[in-house]
Amino acid sequence: MQLNPHYAELNESYLFSTIAHKVADYQKAHPEADVIRLGIGDVTLPLAASVTEAMHKAVEEQGHKGTFHGYIPSEQGYEFLRDAIRRYYAGHGVELDMSEIFISDGAKSDLGNLLDLFSQDNTILVPDPVYPVYVDDNVMAGRKILYLPATAENGFLPMPDEAPHADIVYICSPNNPTGATYSVEQLKAWVAWAKANDAVILFDAAYECFVSEPGLARSIFEVEGAKEVAIEVCSFSKIAGFTGTRCGYTVVPQALAGGKLNKMWLRRQTTKFNGVAYVVQRGAEAVFTDEGMKEIQQNLDYYRANAAVIAAALDEAGVWYCGGKNSPYIWLRCPNEMGSWEFFDWLLEHAHVVGTPGEGFGPCGKGYFRLTAFGDAERTKEAAARIKAALATL
Amino acid sequence: MQLNPHYAELNESYLFSTIAHKVADYQKAHPEADVIRLGIGDVTLPLAASVTEAMHKAVEEQGHKGTFHGYIPSEQGYEFLRDAIRRYYAGHGVELDMSEIFISDGAKSDLGNLLDLFSQDNTILVPDPVYPVYVDDNVMAGRKILYLPATAENGFLPMPDEAPHADIVYICSPNNPTGATYSVEQLKAWVAWAKANDAVILFDAAYECFVSEPGLARSIFEVEGAKEVAIEVCSFSKIAGFTGTRCGYTVVPQALAGGKLNKMWLRRQTTKFNGVAYVVQRGAEAVFTDEGMKEIQQNLDYYRANAAVIAAALDEAGVWYCGGKNSPYIWLRCPNEMGSWEFFDWLLEHAHVVGTPGEGFGPCGKGYFRLTAFGDAERTKEAAARIKAALATL
Structure with missing residues (x-):
């Protein structure tokens, strides 16, 4: 029996598993840290009533x-x-x-x-x-x-x-x-x-x-x-x-x-x-259904408001970004020419915020970073404030 | 762009789709026929309460x-x-x-x-x-x-x-x-x-x-x-x-x-x-769970009883079969050396019962036929009676 030889050509593990492991390790070492996850693109609002x-x-x-x-x-x-x-x-x-x-x-x-x-x-x-x-x-x-x-x-x-x-x-x-x-x-x-x-x-x-x-x-x-x-x-x-x-x-x-x-x-x-x-x-x-669509639009507006909150914090910190308008993702250029994974570690340590290193999406993502607007509104505000405060120390 | 060439080597359509089409055609031609489906291995009892x-x-x-x-x-x-x-x-x-x-x-x-x-x-x-x-x-x-x-x-x-x-x-x-x-x-x-x-x-x-x-x-x-x-x-x-x-x-x-x-x-x-x-x-x-397992065993017993009903009808008609004991399927040899698809058509016409031609499962299935015990108990009894009656006319 021969295995599919191409699996050996894959990177060792899937991007989001790598992030999950890094965050788990960090939380083990810092059990007191209140980590906010704006990494994986998972939603937080419940299913609509319809x-x-x-x-x-x-x-x-x-x-x-x-x-x-x-x-x-x-x-x-x-x-x-x-x-x-x-x-x-x-x-x-x-x-x-x-x-x-x-x-x-x-x-x-x-x-x-x-x-x-x-x-x-x-x-x-x-x-x-x-x-x-x-x-x-x-x-x-x-x-x-x-x-x-x-x-x-x-x-x-x-x-x-x-x-x-x-x-x-x-x-x-x-x-x-x-x-x-x-x-x-x-x-x-x-x-x-x-x-x-x-x-x-x-x-x-x-x-x-x-x-x-x-x-x-x-x-x-x-x-x-x-x-x-x-x-x-x-x-x-x-x-x-x-x-x-x-x-x-x-x-x-x-x-x-x-x-x-x-x-x-x-x-x-x-x-x-x-x-x-x-x-x-x-x-x-x-x-x-009409009712379903109405509820769904409210949810999308909630996430759009989160994107605006993150965008405002980056604007104030003078960090370049795009996205957030027709998408739930904010794509920012890592400050001080940091690498994506370097910024991932820095942000986790200094703001206790998890994002996704741009490099995980391909070589052209080097030096970029993704934040998601799918979080809870209050937590997103807290994360945005922390990000702004941390960036101010650079 | 090249398509996967091997799809062309497949049979035109999937066994159960072929049967579905044949039955639909029959019902269209005989709208009054009360067809009982003992073909596809689908269950009929609802999900357990647990x-x-x-x-x-x-x-x-x-x-x-x-x-x-x-x-x-x-x-x-x-x-x-x-x-x-x-x-x-x-x-x-x-x-x-x-x-x-x-x-x-x-x-x-x-x-x-x-x-x-x-x-x-x-x-x-x-x-x-x-x-x-x-x-x-x-x-x-x-x-x-x-x-x-x-x-x-x-x-x-x-x-x-x-x-x-x-x-x-x-x-x-x-x-x-x-x-x-x-x-x-x-x-x-x-x-x-x-x-x-x-x-x-x-x-x-x-x-x-x-x-x-x-x-x-x-x-x-x-x-x-x-x-x-x-x-x-x-x-x-x-x-x-x-x-x-x-x-x-x-x-x-x-x-x-x-x-x-x-x-x-x-x-x-x-x-x-x-x-x-x-x-x-x-x-x-x-x-x-204990409750779930209890309910599930009742359902399995219900289907086992169906298998016994079909088996008894075949016994009385003198048709050779196996299965039905550790399985929900009865596997029978088509009477009068009929082919599987020939028996499929014959049974649909003479008993209004749908089964699955053994040939659909591979060449060695030629001359055999599958009946499922997953049906409703009353309908299975009715089907078994019709099968017995039809076989008696051969």
Whole structure:
């Protein structure tokens, strides 16, 4: 028996596990320290009342023979949820067919599993810095990976005129970690590039709910012709606090590769997946009701206010940053030319605040640092004050 | 961009989708027919009261800030659930370490995803007939597949003295579809074979809860030394009716490949998976409480009684069958030397009963047919009576 040799090419451990270990070690050495975590992108507000109400109802159904739901009729997801998503997209002008929408247990699973559909010989183009699983997913499969630098110079929004030829390109917009968000105009250039290169765009729209400025894209399918070249992956984690409830969706258009990829993804999912729990799909459906949407907007506003608090502290300290407007992340340049991990340790020690070293998202993240607005409002205020005070001592 | 070429080598559609289409067509043509489905292995009893109670409590926690659970602290699963599984195994004499237990959204996902850990050059040995995803999972990856015939002659329990060399072997016991179940003694030979061949056993224990005869294995780890060669995959679908609630677990021993596979699986899951919903893990935990176990045993007895009803009808009709004792499946030889699909159509037409053609599980299933005991008791009695009556006309 031979193991997959490519796992040996991975970094020893996943970014957020490394951070968790570092923080655990610090807390062990300093049990009195009141550490505030603005590192991992986890939400803190509870599920909306419409969501828990729908889930209670579904649990009750699962407890009675007449209303019990066994295997999900289609691994692709219940029609009630796919239809709710279809209507949500129609709300921002994107028409989808029900057969194009696939319910998943989260964007992370689909971003990894989608690669099953492509040849191992494909070359992958990954923005740098970016959500680290794109790289790990492809290292595991032994694919050739090229990087597309996202820097302060290009506004962290690299354009295709700087791109080498590749077969698959990842675009994450609003970007994790920088918060940079492509406009519909800018994405037109990427769609044209994909057509010219016979490439597929894997569009990660996990943070689309934070888009608030006009002209910015919530979906790549706002670009005409994008259905011929793109797959879009999205999640309920950020829009509705589903990080611990696990639901997402992926759109594989029929127009892509003459319908082949839609058919292959359906086959992959019916073979290696059994769908998402009925109870969870009912909860996700409730997100799109009028009441659900109202509650969700209140939560998003709460997180936006946190971003503003962090931004204000950095402004006052004179630290350069971007993001926070169409994204829950603030991306700052480490002061005094500190390295990302150096600043991580410094901030943990001097402010007892945990962030994420930019370097963890790729080499171009060196010297940068990510803070999340998903924390509790009072704790975020406290963290912002501590960060400001600590920076003042430099 | 190149697609994965191996998808083209798959059969056009998945067995159970084919059946669903055939039944839908029949019902369209005969809207008055009262069709009873003993085909797909889906359960019909609702979740146990202890399970829904635990899920209601968890939904409530998710709705309040102080008790909200975001990202699952480890993709491997909550400790409360892994510890419950550890104790369950200890109950039948198998000691596991907490680090060896991984919670999943179901056996089907893990059976597919585990293959990520192995080289594409490995040769796979698959029993024939068997749960069809083993084959499809490996066709998708372009692996060489060898078959191990399970026939009436070997009691549907092929032994390693008939096996060619291979790197990975699947064992499903109690078997889907035949219901044949290996004894601990018989599995000793498979463990010895794996050691001699430097092979890994993927042991599918999804039906272990049905084992009722002494000497038969509920876990391959009841065999000494099995931890050095086997991975075990299990599910809450059958033991606790979680087909629509989605939870399972996989045991990757530290003793296997010097701990490498455990570490690789952890890395795979932290990169391509985000764990199972908190609400679902709380429900699964409740299965192992005293009250939960009592309720679950009542449900298993209900299904066992169904199996006995089907068996009695076949006995009276003089049809050969096996299974139904340590398994929810009855595996019968089609009467009058009919082919499996021929009998499928015949039974649908003459008894309005849906079963699964044995051929769908592999070439050795030709001429056999699977009926499931997971139906409603009254409907199963009705189906058994109709089957008996129809067979009498032959």
